[in-house]
Amino acid sequence: MSLAISQRGQDMPVSPFRKLAPFAEAAKQQGKKVYHLNIGQPDIATPPSLLEAVRQADIPVLAYSHGAGTDSYRRKLAGYYHRAGIEVTTDEILVTTAGSEAILFTLLTCLNPGDELVVPEPFYGTYTAFAIAAGVKIVAITATIEDGFALPPLAAFEQVITPRTRAILLCNPSNPTGHVYTRSELEDLLGLCQRHNLYLLSDEAYREYCYDGARATSALNLPGGEEHVVVMDTISKRYSACGARVGSLVTRNRTVFQAAFRFAQMRISPPGLGMLLGEAAAELPESYFDENRAEYQARRDLTVRRLQAMPGVQCPVPGGAFYVMAHLPVDDAELFGEWLLSSFSYENQTLMLSPASGFYQTPALGRQQVRLAYVLNLHDLEAALTCLEQALLEYPGRTLAPQVLEVAEAHV
Known part of the structure; x- marks a missing residue:
């Protein structure tokens, strides 16, 4: 008889954006070009100054740092937050091994096993894994595609x-929906947290990437949030440096910070080379974000325009991040995703997407939805969307009415 693994090991889900990876590898082995719209890995080059900072570092011994991160990086990170309009001190910043560790430390610090965490769904699929690791139960409040995935009414949270219930968690701008929560929505949530003595946990990985002139409000800038707010952050998407694995947990609540620091001591210190890279990132001019923001907005506009022109596809316009959630005219998005990689090609090309069911807590939701990451250059993005358009016409499990299909095929 084989030894049993832990219950949390049994419950741990497969990553929703890597679930179809074996099919993608098989497609590549067959010689197909696979466009990866499944994961938020930008193709924008990491700024050369970040890599040069690591190359030129004079490090006789790559030693442990302070458990909260080096003083030099925390000072520069405080400067970055200042330029972003967020006033925090170095002793309110805990450097983490990417945003992932910031999320895990936050849950371990703010909630006990068996406590409940309220999260608007669809949400970043890995929250489920962190909740399982921390022994926390996610309670989902459903946002709908018809409303553009706006924050559900406050009464639904009540x-x-x-x-x-110990905390409310949201990602702003949202992964996976791209929705940007307004200051008013955040103030309402904080008021709810104050009335019920809850934490407000804010994942702000995509702060700079809001479009059409919009700006994200940091939960750290909400008056009265000092004891309630914990922000989880990362340089991964901000600087196209996903592999650096450097993030931060930021809070003005001293008790939370000190407890999170004890968890940080458990892993000794965050990545030393990553923090050198982060220091260089914190010195980049604001124009760096301006250029990237314009590029991502152009990619968003192309993605939305193409999707909304496809018969049977429903797609709200995301206000930030670099993801879009779309309803497709298919019987099952996961089966469709497998079919794209195993049975379909258009000019020997296909695409990988993320079935949306992995971003919902409520069973059966998202079955016909997908998340697409518009992280590819405009040329590749156009080609990937052309593949998707053709695939929706050929897929055996399509749900388009025959007459609609005939009209669509006539325009291909």
């Missing part, structure tokens, strides 16, 4: 609060 209805699910129980004596076990």
Whole structure:
């Protein structure tokens, strides 16, 4: 008889954006070009100054740093937040091994096993894994594609609060929907947290990438949030430096910070070379974000325009980040995603996407939805969307009415 693994090991889900990876590898082995719209890995070059800072570092011994991160990086990170309009001190910043560790430390610090965490769905699929690791129960409040995935009414949050509720978590701008929560929405949520003595946990990985002139409000800038707000952050998407694995947990709540620091001591210190890279990132001019923001907005506009022109596709316009959630005229998005990689090609090309069911907590939701990451250059993005358009016409499990299909095929 084989030894049993832990319950949390059994419950741990497959990554929703890597779930179809074996099919993608098989497609590549067959010689197909696969466009990866499944994961938020930008193709924008990492700024050369970040890599040069690591190359030129004079490091006789790559030693442990302080558990909260080096003083030099925390000072420069405080400067970055200042330029972003967020006033924090170095002793309110805990450097983490990417945003992932910031999320895990936050849950381990703010919630006990068995406590409840309220999250608007669809949400970043890995929250489920962190909640399982921390022994926390996610309680989902459903946002709908018809409303552009706007924050559900405050009454919906009130209805699910129980004596076990300890925190509300949201990502702003949102991964996976791209929705940008307004200052008013955030103030309402903070008011709810104040009334019920809850934490407000804010994942702000995409702060700079809001479009059409919009700007994201940091939860750290909400008056009265000092004891309630914990921000989880990362340089991964901000600087196209996903492999650096450097993030931060930022809070003015001293008790939370000190407890999170004890968790940080458990892993000794964050990545030393990554923090050198982060220091260089913190010195980049604001024009760096301006250029990238314009590029991502052009990619968003192309993606939305092409999707909305495809018969049977429903796609709200995302206000930030670099993802879009779309309803497709297919029987099952996961089966469609497998078919794209195993049975379909257009000019020997295909694409990989993320089935949206992995971003929902409620069973059966998202079955016909996908998340697409518009992280490829405009040429490749156009080609990938052309593949998707053709695939929706050929897929055996399509749900388009025959007459609609005939009209669509006539325009291909």
